[in-house]
Amino acid sequence: MNELVLSLANEGVSKRVYAEISPQIVARARSGDQDAFHAIFMRFGRPVLSFINQLVYDQSLAEELTQETFVRAYRNLRTLGEDSKVSTWLFGIARNVVRESARQAIRQKKDVSLDEPEPIELRSSSPTPDGNLLGRELNQEIRRALIELDEDKRLVFSLKIFHGKSYEEISGITGHSIGKLKTDLHRARIELKSRLSGYLGGESGAKA
């Protein structure tokens, strides 16, 4: 397991937090130790890939951009401050790689954009924490609702809800102020609740 799932028992909300990698491994990677960099990849490869996929919704593109992210990270290891979190730094690089890819796609007039991904079926059917499967239909509805969010809202929603980042970390990754992030997250939740009202109403028995 490369992450800790913190369960806030008295509030009942599960939050995914990725345990940071040890400073010794980071120091070794900075001095050119490829095994140490491999350890960083093993720890953060999955969350970074998932994050990128949540932005582009194209798995093969997400894999390509994840590779680019780690190559760029290796090239710029010396820019990683000793007190910086590796995950925040990597997510920041990933975000820049995605943006550049989107700009390049627009320049090349490809039929790919962050807001119009290919309709790829979700593969995973792992049970939810309470033991019930999220149905395929619900998964697709959530995916569609997320795709319809604009880039900034989707970004903060992904980082906050899917990756458990604090506002401070998200601000470091995106360059946006905490005020803007809170506003975007609030608006994202309103839009999603509006689109998924039937499902949310069904889950809790209360108005969404």
Added chain:
Amino acid sequence: MNCANCKEELVELAYGELDPRISQELRTHLESCSSCTLAWRELEAELGLFTAYGQNSEIQPSAGMWTAIQSQIREIEPAPSRPTFWQNLLGSLTVPALIRQTAFAVLLIAASAGLTAYYFTSRRASTDAPISARVPTVDFKPIPEKPKEKEAPAPTPDIDESKPKIVKRPSDDEILDLQVRRAAREYENAIKLLDRSIAKRKSELDPDSIRQYEASLAMVNESIESSRIALREHPQDPLTARFLLSAYSRKVELMQEIAMR
């Protein structure tokens, strides 16, 4: 704490973003307010749904991704940080035998040739003119006519025809020349070995290091060449000999440095 404030802060409470004092106030309010408790339950359901979706939609990197990354980062190997003293010391023990042997041999040659050149430099300073029976004291200022005087009336030693011929002892200049040639030959052999070793490793080295190495090598080669020319013009000058050997030594050091990367 009122209900409006409470409902605004529930998401922050869920994600631990609130100050502990405010968190406690909220929890206290939730214990006694059914409306806010209902809002909290709705939030739990909403965040639970999205968290489950996030976990379901996670994807694992493919098996070949690290291999692909590794092949790219090999080409952009970051410059290693300066090794510590102990790393240098321990590193020398792991250097390939060839390079260690080369280094040791060159060290011996350099020491020998360097001492010889130094000896002759010091001796030359103290005994400038050749010894002549006509000159009672050593004159440091060379007098051009003196060698002629030495040659003509200088008494030759008696030679006993029955005894075997005494081999003439090489002059100081000849000794120096011999030492320098031997040292230069040994340096050149070491350089050939290192050159072969570097050629094998060149594809593994980063382009910047190769460029720097080639630039430094060009300067050292120029230094060797100009020392050789100077030595041809002044073959008896031990200082020039020392310059040449120093330049060779620098070239070997440079090559060892790149070969050991």
